[in-house]
């Protein structure tokens with residue numbers, strides 16, 4: 463198993479050209495390409511040719527330095543604006559662009575969130591929300607068939623949204639029934655909704671393709687570092703081994719914006735060590 467972190471955690475300290483060396487010195491070997499979730503970012507504003515050229519260049523810098531792009535984070539906006547057919551069509555195009563981006567970057571997985579036509583609620587509209595998402599992801603996976611990219615739907619932390627828990631997401635992915643549609647397990651989101659991540663991994667089995675690893679105390683989606691919340695990491699690591707997970711143990715904790723570069727670097731080193739313990743199933 464490889465270990466990885468969102469690329470922006472290193473790019474905020476170092477130019478891209480220095481990122482691979484710094485990451486490898488910390489013991490990491492993959493990135494989650496996290497600069498694409500904002501569709502108003504520098505990258506999304508480029509025309510397709512410049513978009514492809516830029517991403518292929520960044521991939522070559524990373525790969526030549528021994529770092530692979532394990533996954534990308536697809537487009538996301540908060541609050542969601544998925545309540546009209548026009549907005550949903552626009553969002554489908556954004557996600558298609560994400561698929562192409564993943565292909566240019568050599569990333570086998572694009573992690574996405576479900577559409578939320580009623581925001582983070584909508585339990586009373588479960589069937590409609592299910593249908594809207596079914597149409598969206600069926601079309602997206604049809605499109606992605608021409609690319610070496612699997613779309614991974616992430617479990618969410620919202621108790622009143624009907625496509626949130628690990629079992630709801632798994633049932634949905636099974637219903638869509640496409641080879642290029644799997645699950646990204648977000649350990650913190652699962653913990654907020656009362657599912658221990660080890661149990662979630664065992665439930666997902668071969669449907670588990672990507673990870674967002676972070677901790678919390680079970681009462682809010684705090685994106686804490688590993689070991690700072692209530693998650694049983696020993697059990698989670700054992701579960702990954704049991705199900706034969708062979709992907710990237712990819713982290714998604716917040717490293718505070720007000721830290722000094724030295725403090726950020728210390729956090730990065732500690733995070734990389736903890737990810738390696740999970741990958742090697744040696745958590746204490």
Ligand SMILES: [Zn+2]
Nearest residue numbers: 616648674714
């Ligand atoms: Zn996540």
